[in-house]
Amino acid sequence: MFGAGPADAAQASPSSRVTLTINGERRTITVDNRTSLLDLLREHLGLTGSKKGCNAGACGACTVLVDGRRVNSCLTLAVRLDGAEVTTIEGLAKGERLHPLQQAFIDHDAFQCGYCTSGQIMSGVGCIDEGHTGSPEEIREFMSGNICRCGAYVNIVRAVEQAAHGK
Amino acid sequence: MSPQPQAAVGAPLSRVDGRLKVTGQAKYAADHDIDGVVHAVVVDSSIARGRITGIDTRDAEAQRGVLGVISHLDKPRLTYRQNQVSNAFPGERLHVFQDDTVRFFGQPVAVVVATTLEAAEHAASLVKVSYDAEESATDLTRGPAQDGPPPFARPYARGNAEEALGSADVRLDLAYRLSRNHHNPMETHATIARWDGDKLTVWDKTQWVIGTQNELAAVFGIPLENVRVLSPFIGGAFGSALRAWPHVTIAALAAREIGRPVKLALTRRQMYFTVGYRPAYEYKLRLGSTRRGRLTAMTHDFKYETSRYEQFWEANLALGQMLYAVPNVSQNPQIVPLDVSTPLWMRGPGYGSSAFVIETAMDELAYKLGIDPIELRLRNEPGEDPSTQQPFSTRRLRECFRVGARAFGWRRRDPRPRSTRDGDWLIGTGVATGCYDVFRGQAQAHARLDADGTAVVQSATHDTGTGTYTSMTQVAADALGLTVRNVTFRLGDSAMPPAPAQGASQTMLSVGSAVQDTCDMLREQAIKLAVEDERSPLHGVDPDDVVVRGGRLHVKGDPARGETYRQLLARNNRTYLEARGSYTPEEESRFSMYGYAAMFAEVAVDARLGLVRVRRMLGVYDAGRIISPKLAESQAVGGMVGGIGAALLEHTVTDHRDGRIVNANLADYLVPVNADIPDLKAVYLDGEDYKAAPIGVKSLGELVQIGVAPAIANAVFHATGRRVRELPITAEALL
Numbered sequence: 001m002f003g004a005g006p007a008d009a010a011q012a013s014p015s016s017r018v019t020l021t022i023n024g025e026r027r028t029i030t031v032d033n034r035t036s037l038l039d040l041l042r043e044h045l046g047l048t049g050s051k052k053g054c055n056a057g058a059c060g061a062c063t064v065l066v067d068g069r070r071v072n073s074c075l076t077l078a079v080r081l082d083g084a085e086v087t088t089i090e091g092l093a094k095g096e097r098l099h100p101l102q103q104a105f106i107d108h109d110a111f112q113c114g115y116c117t118s119g120q121i122m123s124g125v126g127c128i129d130e131g132h133t134g135s136p137e138e139i140r141e142f143m144s145g146n147i148c149r150c151g152a153y154v155n156i157v158r159a160v161e162q163a164a165h166g167k
Numbered sequence: 168m169s170p171q172p173q174a175a176v177g178a179p180l181s182r183v184d185g186r187l188k189v190t191g192q193a194k195y196a197a198d199h200d201i202d203g204v205v206h207a208v209v210v211d212s213s214i215a216r217g218r219i220t221g222i223d224t225r226d227a228e229a230q231r232g233v234l235g236v237i238s239h240l241d242k243p244r245l246t247y248r249q250n251q252v253s254n255a256f257p258g259e260r261l262h263v264f265q266d267d268t269v270r271f272f273g274q275p276v277a278v279v280v281a282t283t284l285e286a287a288e289h290a291a292s293l294v295k296v297s298y299d300a301e302e303s304a305t306d307l308t309r310g311p312a313q314d315g316p317p318p319f320a321r322p323y324a325r326g327n328a329e330e331a332l333g334s335a336d337v338r339l340d341l342a343y344r345l346s347r348n349h350h351n352p353m354e355t356h357a358t359i360a361r362w363d364g365d366k367l368t369v370w371d372k373t374q375w376v377i378g379t380q381n382e383l384a385a386v387f388g389i390p391l392e393n394v395r396v397l398s399p400f401i402g403g404a405f406g407s408a409l410r411a412w413p414h415v416t417i418a419a420l421a422a423r424e425i426g427r428p429v430k431l432a433l434t435r436r437q438m439y440f441t442v443g444y445r446p447a448y449e450y451k452l453r454l455g456s457t458r459r460g461r462l463t464a465m466t467h468d469f470k471y472e473t474s475r476y477e478q479f480w481e482a483n484l485a486l487g488q489m490l491y492a493v494p495n496v497s498q499n500p501q502i503v504p505l506d507v508s509t510p511l512w513m514r515g516p517g518y519g520s521s522a523f524v525i526e527t528a529m530d531e532l533a534y535k536l537g538i539d540p541i542e543l544r545l546r547n548e549p550g551e552d553p554s555t556q557q558p559f560s561t562r563r564l565r566e567c568f569r570v571g572a573r574a575f576g577w578r579r580r581d582p583r584p585r586s587t588r589d590g591d592w593l594i595g596t597g598v599a600t601g602c603y604d605v606f607r608g609q610a611q612a613h614a615r616l617d618a619d620g621t622a623v624v625q626s627a628t629h630d631t632g633t634g635t636y637t638s639m640t641q642v643a644a645d646a647l648g649l650t651v652r653n654v655t656f657r658l659g660d661s662a663m664p665p666a667p668a669q670g671a672s673q674t675m676l677s678v679g680s681a682v683q684d685t686c687d688m689l690r691e692q693a694i695k696l697a698v699e700d701e702r703s704p705l706h707g708v709d710p711d712d713v714v715v716r717g718g719r720l721h722v723k724g725d726p727a728r729g730e731t732y733r734q735l736l737a738r739n740n741r742t743y744l745e746a747r748g749s750y751t752p753e754e755e756s757r758f759s760m761y762g763y764a765a766m767f768a769e770v771a772v773d774a775r776l777g778l779v780r781v782r783r784m785l786g787v788y789d790a791g792r793i794i795s796p797k798l799a800e801s802q803a804v805g806g807m808v809g810g811i812g813a814a815l816l817e818h819t820v821t822d823h824r825d826g827r828i829v830n831a832n833l834a835d836y837l838v839p840v841n842a843d844i845p846d847l848k849a850v851y852l853d854g855e856d857y858k859a860a861p862i863g864v865k866s867l868g869e870l871v872q873i874g875v876a877p878a879i880a881n882a883v884f885h886a887t888g889r890r891v892r893e894l895p896i897t898a899e900a901l902l
């Protein structure tokens with residue numbers, strides 16, 4: 001059972017043009033209105049650092065910053081982001097110089113498989129910016145939207161502490 | 168040959184692949200950028216048993232971008248040869264799209280391929296499948312049980328357990344219920360498949376590139392050498408990627424039929440249907456003891472779920488046979504075939520489930536006898552393996568408990584249940600033994616030393632997060648006498664020298680020993696070249712007196728006399744030296760080999776709400792030599808987190824009316840989050856076990872999770888006086 005492929009008669013989904021800044025680079029893109037920010041990054045722009053763990057807002061693997069705030073990119077429709085500024089894990093380091101939280105993750109071995117790591121780090125950057133790093137308990141609470149099935153939580157908290165307080 | 172100085176092994180190094188992982192550059196299966204790739208989405212069944220009576224694909228195919236819909240109606244040609252190199256179970260594996268039979272809820276029944284993911288997802292939702300549904304059975308407690316598959320799940324007996332129970336001073340008769348758990352690695356399973364003529368390349372999430380290569384060759388009826396499987400990074404697996412599941416075949420099939428490379432990623436929901444799980448158990452344990460706490464008898468009668476098409480087994484007998492010196496034992500394992508997909512080994516398979524039962528029962532016995540739970544265990548320490556009469560290669564469980572008790576502050580504990588309060592919280596502490604086999608497999612490796620003094624070592628092994636890249640680099644660096652920076656370890660390619668599956672904690676031992684052998688050979692080759700070379704400062708030196716350090720060969724005890732690899736290779740006009748080595752375990756070992764752990768937990772239970780919070784945990788491990796301490800600690804702490812999940816949260820819920828898993832998502836299937844995890848501590852006993860392996864290691868990755876759930880359950884009892892013989896332990900059970 002094979003379709004005729006893209007044909008004129010085929011039902012096309014509406015698409016829109018959006019202009020947004022991704023990791024400092026301004027881009028104008030035509031997106032399928034159904035496309036999430038996560039799929040836009042991964043499937044259309046080749047930025048595969050953001051991960052899909054659930055596609056439903058439950059795991060945080062897809063966390064990126066939109067206008068400085070952490071969001072689950074799987075739940076964010078790309079078409080709504082006209083004019084937005086998006087930072088992904090690929091945009092965090094300054095050239096060869098890692099962001100202090102990236103370095104802290106390496107120092108504290110705050111990951112094993114690394115699949116949740118992009119989301120943890122982006123979420124950690126948000127957590128630090130929001131000032132929710134007063135105590136390990138507070139960090140745990142505000143980092144609980146990011147699941148790590150490898151169980152690196154103890155070291156994730158230490159890494160966020162290090163980056164927040166230069167410890 | 169002179170032993171090499173140990174510099175890298177044992178050093179707390181950071182992961183060598185850390186930079187790739189924190190910058191988002193590590194490529195997991197779905198991340199590979201393959202030219203011309205199109206997207207596949209699986210349509211799965213909405214009944215658990217019956218026949219497909221029709222598949223209407225018209226709406227789906229009318230979508231722009233849809234390239235095709237494939238199902239059994241297209242009669243896709245697949246060979247399904249027998250395949251011995253597979254973690255399949257007795258029975259016959261599920262064949263993809265070969266007939267109209269539905270065997271479980273969520274079985275793949277069609278696949279949609281489209282140029283974009285959005286189009287494929289939407290079109291998949293438009294495929295209408297009609298069924299002739301039959302009544303399904305998915306409830307373990309109601310299905311008829313039968314004997315498990317030989318040779319792994321056969322009854323076992325020693326002595327006369329019935330008689331010994333009859334005459335025991337003290338007897339316990341206990342029934343347990345353990346829930347089904349899903350591995351739920353954060354990375355969903357994904358495969359990219361590309362055909363070049365009759366050659367197939369797949370980028371896959373797999374813990375066994377060689378196994379997946381063999382399975383694809385068998386399913387498609389093509390020579391093994393026509394298939395290449397790549398898996399450089401794996402986003403966790405915990406056992407779920409130990410076999411090539413149907414979606415791997417579907418990706419390759421779709422690529423063949425559509426004539427384009429195809430990417431197929433399962434959804435999180437689909438992860439609950441077709442990539443295995445830890446089966447539910449019903450377990451009856453009877454235990455006989457003297458008044459002084461010497462065990463006289465144990466009987467294990469249990470059943471667990473499997474599919475109707477394969478007879479699953481797991482290692483659920485060993486602990487009952489070897490953990491304690493019990494003269495009379497009987498075990499009667501049974502399986503219950505149901506309208507479900509086949510389970511697959513999940514971290515600490517079999518051991519984790521049986522340890523929960525045995526170790527909480529030991530705690531009950533300790534209370535019944537008024538003996539300290541650690542003391543009770545020590546009174547039943549065997550001098551040799553009670554099931555084989557073999558000596559233990561090493562067994563340092565006593566030491567684990569001694570070290571752990573001191574560090575945890577065990578002696579300060581008031582043993583009476585419900586004796587300690589902290590406001591509304593009831594506080595309790597508990598212990599349990601952890602123990603896991605030392606599995607060993609054949610492995611090979613290749614090493615090349617280049618003229619610039621750097622080396623590349625490779626083996627078709629895997630890194631699910633365990634740290635293989637790093638630990639193998641450490642072993643290779645010391646064996647070659649190079650700094651870690653000058654060694655690159657590669658893995659995850661079926662074209663590399665073969666290695667076993669990354670499961671059963673066998674990688675460090677097996678592949679590590681092969682890497683050691685390979686790099687020893689390569690170093691000796693270089694030394695030979697030097698001592699036989701008249702122009703070398705090492706000319707004429709006994710090769711056994713030469714060591715290599717920092718890339719420089721020199722006489723042991725006379726560092727001034729020597730030269731570097733670079734000088735040696737340049738002078739001899741060699742662009743590289745290479746070696747291929749291996750590890751093969753002896754066919755029959757004279758020793759009983761296991762890793763051991765003492766697990767300690769402190770919990771707080773809300774007296775009014777029944778809510779359980781873990782306050783702290785400590786694990787002390789006898790795991791042999793520790794190659795990579797920083798990563799070993801992460802493994803141990805991760806094992807505790809996994810165990811906390813199993814103890815308190817994880818529970819796959821099936822609606823037995825239609826076989827649907829109702830919590831097939833991460834919002835309803837609870838796993839530990841950061842706020843659930845306090846400070847956790849791990850201590851590895853110093854030491855090594857050269858009877859187990861040439862590099863002195865035992866096993867680690869499973870061991871660290873085995874005793875966690877029972878230690879927590881025992882702490883919950885101590886806190887509340889309530890004995891819960893069920894997993895997970897929920898607030899409801901404590902109210």
Ligand code: FES
Pocket residue numbers: 051052053054055056057058059060061062063072073074075
């Ligand atoms: S993928 Fe977005 S929250 Fe899980």
Ligand code: FES
Pocket residue numbers: 110111112113114115116117147148149150151152353402403632
């Ligand atoms: S590091 Fe594997 S899921 Fe977090």
